[in-house]
Amino acid sequence: MNLQQSSLSKNALKKLLKQQKWEESRQERKAAQKEKDKKKKLEKKKAVELGLIPPPIKKPKPNQITSNMRVVIDLSFDSMMTDTEITSVSSQLTRCYSANRSTLHSVNLFFTSYGQRIQNRFDTKIQSHINWKDVVFDTKSYLERFDKDDLVYLTADATDVIDELDENKVYIIGGIVDKNRHKNLCYDKAKKENIATAQLPIEKCIKLTTRKVLTINHVFEILVRWLEYKDWQKAFLDVIPQRKFNEEGKKKRRIKQNVGATDLKSDIPDIMQNSPVKEYEPSE
Ligand SMILES: C[S@@+](CC[C@H](N)C(=O)[O-])C[C@H]1O[C@@H](n2cnc3c(N)ncnc32)[C@H](O)[C@@H]1O
Numbered sequence: 001m002n003l004q005q006s007s008l009s010k011n012a013l014k015k016l017l018k019q020q021k022w023e024e025s026r027q028e029r030k031a032a033q034k035e036k037d038k039k040k041k042l043e044k045k046k047a048v049e050l051g052l053i054p055p056p057i058k059k060p061k062p063n064q065i066t067s068n069m070r071v072v073i074d075l076s077f078d079s080m081m082t083d084t085e086i087t088s089v090s091s092q093l094t095r096c097y098s099a100n101r102s103t104l105h106s107v108n109l110f111f112t113s114y115g116q117r118i119q120n121r122f123d124t125k126i127q128s129h130i131n132w133k134d135v136v137f138d139t140k141s142y143l144e145r146f147d148k149d150d151l152v153y154l155t156a157d158a159t160d161v162i163d164e165l166d167e168n169k170v171y172i173i174g175g176i177v178d179k180n181r182h183k184n185l186c187y188d189k190a191k192k193e194n195i196a197t198a199q200l201p202i203e204k205c206i207k208l209t210t211r212k213v214l215t216i217n218h219v220f221e222i223l224v225r226w227l228e229y230k231d232w233q234k235a236f237l238d239v240i241p242q243r244k245f246n247e248e249g250k251k252k253r254r255i256k257q258n259v260g261a262t263d264l265k266s267d268i269p270d271i272m273q274n275s276p277v278k279e280y281e282p283s284e
Pocket residue numbers: 153154155156172173174175176177178180181182183184185186187198199200202212213214215216219284
């Protein structure tokens with residue numbers, strides 16, 4: 001519009017110009033807002049990682065299948081951890097609970113020997129746990145709750161390697177974050193208690209240069225994924241973060257994701273086994 005020739009009053013013209021400017025900056029404002037949202041999301045993610053806020057709980061999956069399988073997180077190591085590690089364990093427990101709600105198969109989840117600083121962390125920071133369904137917070141040890149013959153302590157130090165999960169068993173995950181400071185801790189505990197031990201079949205499926213010790217929530221998520229796929233490799237690849245694999249593996253995974261429903265069984269072994277793979281460093 002030619003504003004010079006306009007019959008509008010000075011005020012109306014001013015208003016019109018302002019409106020035009022506002023319209024013209026729409027894209028800029030949209031981009032700025034997008035940037036702001038992105039920043040906020042990243043800040044939230046960082047706060048979760050630092051344990052300042054609990055991770056968000058995923059929505060329950062409709063038509064979830066409940067397995068008979070029982071999974072225990074053994075929280076008897078409270079006094080062996082630093083405050084930061086207690087925060088990390090608490091976040092990992094939240095992730096286990098969240099995963100158990102959002103995967104196709106759920107298990108019966110128990111937090112045993114619950115108390116002390118972990119309980120304090122839940123009571124003061126997480127708080128929403130009072131509404132959590134389908135998880136048993138038990139101050140007692142798993143030995144007081146289950147039949148010893150049903151127990152299998154999962155530990156990377158075990159000599160036995162799991163082939164298949166038995167849904168009648170109780171699988172125990174050590175509720176500890178220790179950056180591998182306490183080697184053989186869970187293995188020795190289980191041996192002392194005369195409990196069966198087993199490690200996940202990581203070496204059979206993916207190549208790792210040294211450590212094969214995973215975080216509590218990753219082990220838990222692998223178990224529930226296995227119930228769905230009955231395929232360890234697929235479960236590992238779903239759970240272990242992509243950045244833990246080498247560049248070649250990442251590239252091929254990306255291609256696989258882009259082409260859609262590629263058969264993982266035929267694709268992944270080649271990717272993981274024929275290339276040098278970077279060490280898996282759990283984000284404890
Ligand atoms: C961070 S790890 C704890 C490491 C600890 N030093 C120990 O003695 O097990 C947390 C728990 O995840 C489970 N876990 C980790 N990696 C595993 C693997 N490769 N096979 C079986 N269980 C594993 C174990 O139950 C372990 O106690």
